[in-house]
Amino acid sequence: MKTIFSFGLALLTSIVLxxxxxxxxxxxxxxxxxxxxxxxxxxxxxxxxxxxYKDKLREPVWNLGQHSAGISIRFRTNSPFxxxxxxxxxxxxxxxxxxxGIKGVDLYSYVDGSWKYINTGRVQGKRNEFMMVGGAGNNxxxxxxxxxxxxxxxxxxxxxxxxxxxxMPQENYLIAKKPVVYYGSSIAQGGCASxxxxxxTNILARKLDRPFINMGxxxxxTFDLSVGEALCETDAVLYVIDCNxxxxxxxxxxxxVALVKYLKEKRPDVPVLxxxxxxxxxxxxxxxxxxxxxxxxxxxxxxxTLKKSxxxxxxxxKGEGLIGDDYEGTVDGVHPNDIGMLRIAEELEPTIRKLxx
Amino acid sequence: MKTIFSFGLALLTSIVLxxxxxxxxxxxxxxxxxxxxxxxxxxxxxxxxxxxYKDKLREPVWNLGQHSAGISIRFRTNSPFxxxxxxxxxxxxxxxxxxxGIKGVDLYSYVDGSWKYINTGRVQGKRNEFMMVGGAGNNxxxxxxxxxxxxxxxxxxxxxxxxxxxxMPQENYLIAKKPVVYYGSSIAQGGCASxxxxxxTNILARKLDRPFINMGxxxxxTFDLSVGEALCETDAVLYVIDCNxxxxxxxxxxxxVALVKYLKEKRPDVPVLxxxxxxxxxxxxxxxxxxxxxxxxxxxxxxxTLKKSxxxxxxxxKGEGLIGDDYEGTVDGVHPNDIGMLRIAEELEPTIRKLxx
Numbered sequence: 236m237k238t239i240f241s242f243g244l245a246l247l248t249s250i251v252l253x254x255x256x257x258x259x260x261x262x263x264x265x266x267x268x269x270x271x272x273x274x275x276x277x278x279x280x281x282x283x284x285x286x287x288y289k290d291k292l293r294e295p296v297w298n299l300g301q302h303s304a305g306i307s308i309r310f311r312t313n314s315p316f317x318x319x320x321x322x323x324x325x326x327x328x329x330x331x332x333x334x335x336g337i338k339g340v341d342l343y344s345y346v347d348g349s350w351k352y353i354n355t356g357r358v359q360g361k362r363n364e365f366m367m368v369g370g371a372g373n374n375x376x377x378x379x380x381x382x383x384x385x386x387x388x389x390x391x392x393x394x395x396x397x398x399x400x401x402x403m404p405q406e407n408y409l410i411a412k413k414p415v416v417y418y419g420s421s422i423a424q425g426g427c428a429s430x431x432x433x434x435x436t437n438i439l440a441r442k443l444d445r446p447f448i449n450m451g452x453x454x455x456x457t458f459d460l461s462v463g464e465a466l467c468e469t470d471a472v473l474y475v476i477d478c479n480x481x482x483x484x485x486x487x488x489x490x491x492v493a494l495v496k497y498l499k500e501k502r503p504d505v506p507v508l509x510x511x512x513x514x515x516x517x518x519x520x521x522x523x524x525x526x527x528x529x530x531x532x533x534x535x536x537x538x539x540t541l542k543k544s545x546x547x548x549x550x551x552x553k554g555e556g557l558i559g560d561d562y563e564g565t566v567d568g569v570h571p572n573d574i575g576m577l578r579i580a581e582e583l584e585p586t587i588r589k590l591x592x
Numbered sequence: 593m594k595t596i597f598s599f600g601l602a603l604l605t606s607i608v609l610x611x612x613x614x615x616x617x618x619x620x621x622x623x624x625x626x627x628x629x630x631x632x633x634x635x636x637x638x639x640x641x642x643x644x645y646k647d648k649l650r651e652p653v654w655n656l657g658q659h660s661a662g663i664s665i666r667f668r669t670n671s672p673f674x675x676x677x678x679x680x681x682x683x684x685x686x687x688x689x690x691x692x693g694i695k696g697v698d699l700y701s702y703v704d705g706s707w708k709y710i711n712t713g714r715v716q717g718k719r720n721e722f723m724m725v726g727g728a729g730n731n732x733x734x735x736x737x738x739x740x741x742x743x744x745x746x747x748x749x750x751x752x753x754x755x756x757x758x759x760m761p762q763e764n765y766l767i768a769k770k771p772v773v774y775y776g777s778s779i780a781q782g783g784c785a786s787x788x789x790x791x792x793t794n795i796l797a798r799k800l801d802r803p804f805i806n807m808g809x810x811x812x813x814t815f816d817l818s819v820g821e822a823l824c825e826t827d828a829v830l831y832v833i834d835c836n837x838x839x840x841x842x843x844x845x846x847x848x849v850a851l852v853k854y855l856k857e858k859r860p861d862v863p864v865l866x867x868x869x870x871x872x873x874x875x876x877x878x879x880x881x882x883x884x885x886x887x888x889x890x891x892x893x894x895x896x897t898l899k900k901s902x903x904x905x906x907x908x909x910k911g912e913g914l915i916g917d918d919y920e921g922t923v924d925g926v927h928p929n930d931i932g933m934l935r936i937a938e939e940l941e942p943t944i945r946k947l948x949x
Contacts, residue, residue, distance in 0.1 A: 331692045331786070332690050335688045343875070357687055429690075433929070517709060519727065563709060563789075563795075572930040577931055
């Protein structure tokens with residue numbers, strides 16, 4: 236028998252709902268009407284690749300590309316409350332990441348000069364509805380709704396007070412600048428953030444006021460040239476390549492060299508940052524003897540070869556320090572928990588900030 | 593249809609298993625044979641109250657007391673690998689906390705002067721088995737296995753290499769000193785840490801080298817005198833009372849005064865620390881206008897009354913700052929994620945360290 240604990244939140248939600256409903260009725264608007272960030276196409280969905288990539292990509296990459304990791308809806312409203320309805324494709328379950336991260340949504344608003352967390356859309360199943368906030372007043376505010384990390388969003392709609400108004404954003408926060416494109420593994424896709432806003436590329440987007448296109452593909456971030464083709468379609472300010480966690484040691488050198496050469500041929504002016512895997516450490520592991528370390532040496536060898544061959548604007552970030560050194564930054568020894576996600580964002584921020592100047 | 597993503601971890605686990613099995617067969621030992629910390633009775637279970645409390649407590653408190661939050665098994669072994677089998681009572685599910693935190697286990701070892709995270713026992717369902725570590729060598733090491741936070745552990749057994757040895761701890765880490773007893777809400781029970789070791793009382797135990805008896809009861813931490821009776825049965829070095837999140841404003845003053853008076857009558861020499869709720873903040877909330885703040889004022893009023901009445905060794909910690917001020921420390925606006933859990937531990941550490949000197 237499964238036991239569901241409510242934590243007494245049912246009560247809180249009811250209060251918000253009562254408050255909301257006593258003000259007005261809720262009117263829902265399709266999320267596709269607003270500004271969608273974190274993807275490089277304009278098809279009417281929340282997928283990371285446009286349809287014409289289905290035959291170009293390996294099947295798992297295409298399938299994972301249906302997950303809405305890093306995709307967000309930007310809008311503006313003066314509604315005193317905001318509800319969200321969303322339906323996910325798979326109702327996916329994993330044991331080391333909460334449903335709120337896998338298939339939930341979370342909402343930020345731009346308040347007093349920065350993006351601030353407002354609330355999380357709690358998950359009931361494949362179809363979900365949640366009152367995100369009440370008591371927001373009647374001022375216009377800019378919002379950011381982050382979509383599920385490990386499931387696909389089939390539909391998303393935003394509910395506001397009937398006489399209130401909801402529009403495209405009027406402020407350019409997160410929209411004005413060219414995106415950073417981040418290609419990586421399950422870690423880059425957001426495993427295992429507790430809610431979408433804590434995926435490190437989403438944290439970095441808010442910190443740097445810059446959209447990120449998340450190309451993290453769980454288990455399948457393997458320096459694919461077919462993904463490289465998609466990267467070249469983006470109007471990127473920077474490519475970050477963080478594929479070591481998913482690539483076997485014998486393939487890293489060859490594939491990293493090939494992918495960077497391909498990117499530099501098609502997009503010579505876009506800088507490329509290669510990122511090592513952080514050490515998968517525990518109290519026993521000797522990082523310098525680990526397979527992880529040996530894989531990182533292969534990435535470094537690829538970097539050295541590329542630099543010697545005359546490739547310009549190629550940069551390198553070592554894995555050490557990315558999730559701290561207290562061993563507490565993962566949920567399972569491999570995937571960052573929220574502590575690790577925040578640390579990765581804080582560690583990468585100065586490097587990326589310098590490269591996108 | 594539910595989709596399970598493996599993250600390629602099946603492969604990693606297989607490698608460890610093969611390594612283990614190629615060394616020797618696994619022999620399992622009942623966890624009750626070793627040292628169990630985080631409870632104040634010696635019955636053969638992982639419950640937080642002894643059986644005679646069933647009729648003393650309110651029913652939800654008794655039921656939540658069956659959850660093994662804060663209970664850990666301390667042992668010593670020279671086995672090169674460690675497996676764990678555990679069965680949980682409810683196979684509980686919540687949407688904002690991963691199964692690894694709700695009903696998983698995690699393992700720490702004392703290495704180079706401190707407790708270091710080794711691995712997490714991943715959750716399959718009600719009955720679970722996981723190879724926690726391979727390649728630990730043949731040296732004797734001290735271990736700490738933290739049990740599920742939001743489910744009860746019916747049975748726990750530890751599997752080691754057949755010719756290796758497993759014993760009670762020989763080092764006194766986490767055992768030698770009197771416990772801190774922490775009475776609180778869902779937050780204190782561990783909602784929503786990603787794994788048991790990241791519950792803030794478990795973090796504090798490791799930092800302070802001191803067992804904590806966790807009396808967090810989700811939704812039911814309401815300054816109960818019946819829980820106070822249990823607190824007085826412990827040989828505590830400090831009582832921490834953090835019940836505001838679950839108690840309505842009108843009850844806080846009366847109940848906090850009554851509970852502290854009761855504790856001081858029965859255990860006059862044990863200091864008591866009252867802890868306010870941290871602000872449940874989002875980008876819109878004005879903390880000083882929140883219900884939370886008003887509740888905290890009631891706790892402060894109780895503290896002032898108690899101090900005026902001559903109660904000695906009574907201390908107070910404000911809620912501000914407990915989970916930081918960037919709004920990122922919760923999964924849902926209320927319950928700390930791992931970021932919040934770590935911050936609470938770091939914030940409370942100096943205060944508690946001073947009081948237990």
